[in-house]
Amino acid sequence: MDRQRLHTLEVISSGSLYKPRGRLIWGDNFEVMRALLDEGYGGRFKLIYIDPPFGTETHFKRRITTGSERLTIKQIAYSDRWSGRIDRYLDMLYPRLELMRELLRDDGVIFVHCDWRTGAYIRVLMDDIFGRRNFLNEIIWHYGGRGAKAVSGQFPRNHDTILVFGRTRKASLKKVFMERRIPVGEAGRYGYRMDGDGRYFKTSPRGDYTEESIKRLEKEGRIYRTRTGRVRIKYFIEKRGDMLIDRKLVGDVWDDIPDCMHNPPLERTAYGTQKPEALLVRIIEAGSEETDLVGDFFSGSGTTACVAERLGRRWIVCEKGQTGIYVTRGRLMKIDHHPFTLERPEGEWRNTPSRDVTSRVTIEGPSITPAGNGSVEVSITLKDYRLLRLPGGVSMKDPSRLFDMAGRDFTVLVESWSVDWDYDGRVFRGRSHSIKEGPDSSIDTTMSSVLEAKKRTIAVHVVDIFGNRTGVEICLPG
Ligand SMILES: C[S@@+](CC[C@H](N)C(=O)[O-])C[C@H]1O[C@@H](n2cnc3c(N)ncnc32)[C@H](O)[C@@H]1O
Known part of the structure; x- marks a missing residue:
């Protein structure tokens, strides 16, 4: 194969x-x-x-x-x-x-x-x-x-x-630990006590600790004796500000x-x-x-x-x-x-920019103004985006509502658009992007960049809300 x-x-x-x-x-x-x-x-x-x-x-x-x-x-x-x-x-x-x-x-x-x-x-x-x-x-x-x-x-x-x-x-x-934050005021409710040094701890039975280990823990201040004299082991908890940080594996x-x-x-x-x-x-x-x-x-x-x-x-x-x-x-x-x-x-990339044209992009510009030192400022405006029909796999109750809305404001159809200011004819390198942050947020329709004044191709890619990508190329004279 x-x-x-x-x-x-x-x-x-x-x-x-x-x-x-x-x-x-x-x-x-x-x-x-x-x-x-x-x-x-x-x-x-x-x-x-x-x-x-x-x-x-x-x-x-x-x-x-x-x-x-x-x-x-x-x-x-x-x-x-x-x-x-x-x-x-x-x-x-x-x-x-x-x-x-x-x-x-x-x-x-x-x-x-x-x-x-x-x-x-x-x-x-x-x-x-x-x-x-x-x-x-x-x-x-x-x-x-x-x-x-x-x-x-x-x-x-x-x-x-x-x-x-x-x-x-x-x-x-x-190892991954999970942290639970407990307000200091609620320490008792979660079984924590405070020692003489203001440190919070929980205790557990001594289990199979040897006498020798108990002596070592005693030196470390980790032994707690109950009223009846039983030995329990102390486990201290980290305190951050007003919170106790309970870490669990x-x-x-x-x-x-x-x-x-x-x-x-x-x-x-x-x-x-x-x-x-x-x-x-x-x-x-x-x-x-x-x-x-x-x-x-x-x-x-x-x-x-x-x-x-x-x-x-x-x-x-x-x-x-x-x-x-x-x-x-x-x-x-x-x-x-x-x-x-x-x-x-x-084998698949050639078909990627939809051959089956379902959309049309209109660009205004570029408008070019001298920017000194052999540079120019180039601006491009996304003027219109038309959907010729609903793409396959898309369903909605009343498509005419979408087309009506898009007639009033074409940006409802646009998810993002990007500009490659020096397109090499093969790989689109978008350097300026405008993307919608949320469903009803707006999108910038003008982008500009200061470029060396030379003959070049500028490419614009528009991605619509359905994930269709449409491209336009503009040749800039030197
Ligand atoms: C359960 S979803 C994954 C969801 C993902 N974890 C997320 O957080 O969005 C499974 C995905 O596998 C993709 N898929 C199924 N077969 C595939 C294949 N042969 N090659 C690549 N992607 C495939 C489907 O298109 C689908 O998007």
């Missing part, structure tokens, strides 16, 4: 010229992982997290909200249909897990997120591919009550399972991270199966160090990429669907990010 190479469609930076640190790859992960192996990525990933479809037999959608009227539109994000055949699902997953194993470092770890539908089957695949001796954990993520709806005739199903395996026995996870049941429905609004992307950033923070912190390479090959709305970026990891993520790719691109652009690339397998 022909090997695919990855082609860079776009380098997204906020002006900086640093080397891209993250790679967002749009394509089937099987081809993408093979291409990465060809590039020499075998044995280079410290951590891989995947959250593959769960075999739900449904289509997952993303809810798009736009304009001051907060019009709601649904768009198919991906299909999770297997004709009821778990064997088809497992046939898809098995070779992909094998490639992930090849990509991992010897001390690398993989986290596979699943639920009651596929968890038991995936555990068997993992044992087979990674080896039972490399099993590290089965984490129960108890995401809290989704309530009575799921209850009829059974206990409510309110946890997912995350299987963790090492590539070899060299792999290990760091995190075990394999995680019940302190709510699901996405309870996420802060700014984190929610309305991508059907988005996972909370707090979950990925815990995973990435436990399994990798800063600058390590982290991967996610079913990356959906890009939670792993965003968290890895924030935690200073290098990252490569892959997603098959256009919706997930452009949600991820937008999420990353809204955080403080290093430059990253958007790539596609070579």
Whole structure:
């Protein structure tokens, strides 16, 4: 079978010229992982997290909200249909897990997120591919009550399972602690007392401490005697200002991270199966160090990429669907990010800027004014964005409402737009960007830059709320 190479469609930076640190790859992960192996990525990933479809037999959608009227539109994000055949699902997953194993470092770890539908089957695949001796954990993520709806005739199903395996026995996870903050005034309620030095402590029975150990602890001031003279061991708690910080070692049941429905609004992307950033923070912190390479090959709305970026990891993520790719691109652009690339397998990239034209962009300008020292200030205005018809996979009650709204204010259709001030005809390097912060927030429609006065091509890319990208090129005379 022909090997695919990855082609860079776009380098997204906020002006900086640093080397891209993250790679967002749009394509089937099987081809993408093979291409990465060809590039020499075998044995280079410290951590891989995947959250593959769960075999739900449904289509997952993303809810798009736009304009001051907060019009709601649904768009198919991906299909999770297997004709009821778990064997088809497992046939898809098995070779992909094998490639992930090849990509991992010897001390690398993989986290596979699943639920009651596929968890038991995936555990068997993992044992087979990674080896039972490399099993590290089965984490129960108890995401809290989704309530009575799921209850009829059974206990409510309110946890997912995350299987963790090492590539070899060299792999290990760091200890993670959970902090609970207790106001000093409530110390007693949580079983804490204060000693003569103003330190707060809890006690526990002496257990099997020897007399010798007790003597040592006595010297350290860690022995507490009850009124009846029984020996107990003191455990001090850290005090920060008016708070006591109760640290608890995190075990394999995680019940302190709510699901996405309870996420802060700014984190929610309305991508059907988005996972909370707090979950990925815990995973990435436990399994990798800063600058390590982290991967996610079913990356959906890009939670792993965003968290890895924030935690200073290098990252490569892959997603098959256009919706997930452009949600991820937008999420990353809204955080403080290093430059990253958007790539596609070579055979597919030519079709990427939609051949099937569904939109039209109108640009005003460029307007050029001398800026001294052989430079000019160039300004470009986004004048109009027209949607010729609704893209496939999009459904809404009354499409004419969207077209009416867009007729009054075309920016309701625009998610972001970017300018490459010196386009090389191959890779779009957006240096100026304007992105909508929220569904009804506005977008700057003019961008400018001071440039050396020379003949050049300026390229403009507009990404609409459905994740369609339309480009325009403008030639600037010297
Ligand atoms: C459960 S979602 C992942 C959600 C993600 N964890 C998040 O926080 O948004 C699974 C994703 O895998 C993608 N996917 C399914 N098959 C794929 C494949 N063969 N290659 C790449 N992506 C795939 C789907 O499009 C979907 O977005």
